[in-house]
Amino acid sequence: MAEFGPATRALLAGGGVNGHDDRALAQRICQACIKGLDIDGAAISLLTASVARETLWASDPVAELLEDLQFSLNEGACMQAAATGSPVLVPDLGEGTEMARWPIFASAVSERTPVRALFALPLQWGVTNLGVLDLYRTAPGALSKSQWRDALSAADMGALMLLHLRTDPGGIVSSHDGLERAWMNPSLGLHRAEIHQATGMVLVQLGVSAAEALARMRAHAFSQQRLLLEVAQDVVNRRLVFSEDMA
């Protein structure tokens, strides 16, 4: 619909997603945001319930410290974004209401860093949490409407890229062109309800996580040379049941 903003364009300009290096991908997502948005630094951390907290990449020592502070204080924008799955936007950390949300974190940030604005965007696909993208700026102020749109779109795209790495059946997406065609093109329906419904059905059929269920559907689509959406529709219409011994 609307055109991509500069951050999303910068992210796509990097071409396809190869291999299994999620740190390199985290770096690419952060750098695209720094390039395209009015922010000073960025980091991506993984903080799911099952996985240990871990910063995948941070653009500079301030971004790194922001992540460390949240981990050790166990509160902050990024922690909240991870826990609730909702974006958390703090245009001015010095403002009273924001301080009240995380009193310890807000005072630690103002004492130890020059950060004044913080935007935490969860990278997720349904219940699958792929990390949190933290953006910061040393000057206070909200993101403009077009920047917000761009930031969310880059986060969406980044989440899909990370999801792709985790569920890749093997080398289908090696070029930018392939990435768009096979995975991110909205007309292919990754946002269609059937994909999510089928994910829920397959995770019960196989007794696995949502991410694993998606990986199995993608592998099947790949081996049968079909679209993921078609496979999902077969699952929902009960024409296809996944079992352990399936490819």
Place this chain on the structure above:
Amino acid sequence: MSQSASREPMVSRALVSLADTLVDDYDIIDMLDRLVGYSVELLAADAAGLLLADPRGQLHLAAASSEDAGLMELMQLQAEQGPCVDCYTTKTPVSVPDLSKAADRWPRFVAAVAEQGAYASVHAIPLRLRSEAIGALNLLHRTPGSLPDEDLALGQALADMATIGILSERAIRRSEVVNEQLQTALSSRVIIEQAKGVLAQHSGLSMDAAFNQLRGYARAHNLRLSEVARQLAERRLDPARTTTPATRTERANPG
């Protein structure tokens, strides 16, 4: 017709019940689900859906009066083309009293409606926030015809209610809340779809029945709809435990 007089108690009940859902830490999806249910009852619609825009202006289904596959298909189609998109972009209601005459305007949508043969007229009412629109309330009727002005006004009141629900009282202090809440509603919806799949597979249900079971369990246990959905999709809640019979009377007779 004395429709408006007989409708009054129903309207008050709906507004009280919706206001009741706007307590601390409420579940947006649950609130929108109730609101869509009331829209059908109060406006004598045969189906209704509520679509919200993501930051790129792309519409997504957030709640529907039935999770029946045919209706879901029409709603998903309308995210791309149809009265809802036009209503959202123009920020004004779009009335289509006779869909069969609208094929030039929305060829794919009208073809899909014709194929299903279930609906003859469509009305879309914007969810407005200041000078912007954040989504649209979509009403579908089996018979052709315009919506009386009075119904249109009531529909707009329900749409405004949805907007208020999305904003929540915190928005008065923080303008960021709208953006945060819209994203939350959209991502909760994905989790609801995953949970419907879990129940559909576990209990051999249709997606519509799966949603009713999910909603019935959440309401019977006074839990947030999206939290129950999350627990199911993360396999932290045994689907077998949600098979308590759903009480649909709650919606018609709240409190």
